[in-house]
Amino acid sequence: MDETESTYLKHCRKVVYMGHCQFLVTNHPVQKKGKHLKQKADHRTKPKHRNGKSMFAMVKNLKVVFGANLQRAKMATWRCIYGKSKDTLEARNDIKHMEQRDVLHSEPIEKGSHYLSPASYTLSKKEKEIMFECLESIKVPSRYSSNIKSIISTKDKKFINLKSHDYHVLMTQLLPVITRGFLADNVRATTTKLCVFLNAISQKIIDLDSLAALQEDVVQCLVSFELIFPLSFFNIMTHILCHVVKEIDIIDPVYLHNMFPFERYMDVLKKYVRNRSRPEASIAKGNGTEEGKGTLGRRAIMTTDNDLFRKVHFTVLQQSSLVAPYIEEHQAIVRSENIGKSDAWITCYHIDTFPAWLRQHLMGNETIDRQLAFLARGPSCSVSTFQGYEINGYTFYTRAKDKKSTNQNNDVRINAIRYDSTTSMYYGVIDNIWELDYGPLKVPLFRCQWIDDSGSSVVGPMV
Incomplete structure (x- = not known):
């Protein structure tokens, strides 16, 4: 801590932490060529890491007052949060006082006012309109974050009522999207790089071998920010980013220490x-009861498409571990009775005949599992349909319901195995939600419009 460079800003009356180039690896090109705030070679090494006892001895008598976090500071600097901007007259006067970045010096005009020239990070009125129109059009899944429309004021071009988790979602997911297409290249690229870093350290699983690269990325971001943002931006909350990676190495991933x-x-x-x-x-x-339940638009129908109903029933059987041994047994019987048939023909015949074979095969067998008996007997012909369904805390809507909702809960993804045993990732939208009744067992299924990695579109079975 005593080796960390700090500067007191006379006009903003606050302590800031600059000189992040000293945290770069030894002999880094930025240090040797002076491509940083001081514009000269800097061969200082990063401060030594202290143990817990020495740190406690240094701070045990300090009185801590918590301040605004990094996310709030960054959004405020773009003047999107009323009264929170770091780009103030005092900040510009500090830049002038330290004889840096002449283009950002305040210019006095009549009646004691000052003109603050637009900086590379300043959003124009048109750019703000584009950004907030983009935000207003964003729909996220239920429980993913707050409703985006409720945390912005399109009229005033401001963020309102932001909570900690809303800042987290903006900085890790949305900011690179909504700023794409404007801001100077260096500002946008560095900001996006920081967002990628924040997203990486927020993951539940982090590869220890990637920590060194993450540390170098965040330091390079801070060094670049020193050439972009006002000095008042670099309070202690911004500087702490230099130590987050070391913290992960010592006390595990960041998400374990978040409160939200x-x-x-x-x-x-x-x-x-x-x-x-x-x-x-x-x-x-x-x-x-959170495991699975229909929530919206329940309606009971009688199935008339016997072919579809049979395929739906087979899909349920195929996903059950209790049924798996009987699937292998039936496939072996079909192959032995139809020698010379192709694998595609065997698969189709197996799908068409397996449900009836399983029911006949297990009929009267009182030693099998109770759940297996209900599955073999088959579902009721009366099917419950829903417009919305919740499974393990996740909400799913049909396409028709999703168009009317402020959330987006219609998209699904699955890694499927083809008939030729190859795997492919499929992305789909839900058309129908069924709930099959197997007595005490209720099984939800989604019928989706799928598209695979190659762009081929297909209406898939219930899954």
Whole structure:
């Protein structure tokens, strides 16, 4: 800490932390060529890492006052949060006082006012309109974040009512998208690189071999930011980014130390409470029914397409581990009785005849698993359809419902095995949601319009 460079800004009256080039690897080209804030060669090495005892001895008598975080500072610098901008007259005067970046010096005009020339990071009125139009058009899945429309003011071109998790989603996912096409190349590229870094360190699984590259990326971002943003931007919350990677190495991934995942989950649990005198029981009961349930537009229909119904039933059987041994047995029987037939013919015949064969094969067998007996018997001809369905905390809508919703819950993805045993990634939109009734067992299925990696489109079976 005592080797970390800090500067007191006279006009902003705050301490900032600059000179991040010293955190680069030894003999880095940026250090040797002076392509940083000081414009001269800098061969300093990064401060030594201290152990817990020495750090405690240094800070045990400090009084800590927490301030705004990095995400808020960055969005404010673009003047998207009212009254929070780091690009103020005082910040420009500090730049002038330190004799840096002449183009950003404030220019006095009549009646004591000053003109602040647009900087490379400043958004024009037209660019703000484009950015907020893009934000307004974004639809995210339920529980992914706040409704984007509720955290922006399109009229005032401001962000409003942002919570910690909203900043997280903006900085890790949305910011590179909404700023694409404007801002100077160096500003956009460096900002996107920082967003990629923040997204990487927020993952649940981090490869230890990638930590060195992540450390170099974030330091290069901060060195570039020193040439772009005002000096007041580099408070302690910005400087801490230099130490996040080391923190991951010592005390595990960042997501384990964030508070908002627990706060968001507590909000989910509170919604289960129906009896305030027994909140724990209400939460336990609600959490137990979270596995899968229809939520919107329930309607009962009688199936008339026997071919589709048979394929749907086969899809359910194919996904059950209890049925797997009987699938192999039936395929062996079909091959032995149809020698010389192609694999494609065998597969089609197996799909068409397996449900009836399984039912006949297990009829009267009282030693099999109860769930297997219900599956072999087959579903009721009365099928429940839904416009919305929740499974393990995830919400799914049909295409028709999704068009009317403020959220996007219509898209799915699956890694499927073809008839020739090759695998391919399929992306789809949900057309119909069925719930098959196997007695005490209810099985939801989605019928989707699929497209694979090659761009081929197909209406798929229920999955």
